[in-house]
Amino acid sequence: MTDKKHPEETDTVSCEVCLKEVPASEARIEEASDYVRHFCGMECYNKWRHLAEKDSDPVP
Numbered sequence: 285m286t287d288k289k290h291p292e293e294t295d296t297v298s299c300e301v302c303l304k305e306v307p308a309s310e311a312r313i314e315e316a317s318d319y320v321r322h323f324c325g326m327e328c329y330n331k332w333r334h335l336a337e338k339d340s341d342p343v344p
């Protein structure tokens with residue numbers, strides 16, 4: 285027996301940089317020790333990497 289409550293629902297994530305929602309399957313994922321960041325593409329990923337290098341501890 286199948287019980288699909290939301291057959292149209294797509295698993296989306298928010299880009300860490302521009303906050304745009306993108307499908308999880310298309311998102312660029314960066315796994316930290318206990319936190320996963322998502323990016324809409326390499327452009328935002330590179331942007332975040334650049335910022336992260338300048339400020340090594342952006343999140344408490």
Ligand SMILES: [Zn+2]
Nearest residue numbers: 299302324328
């Ligand atoms: Zn983005």
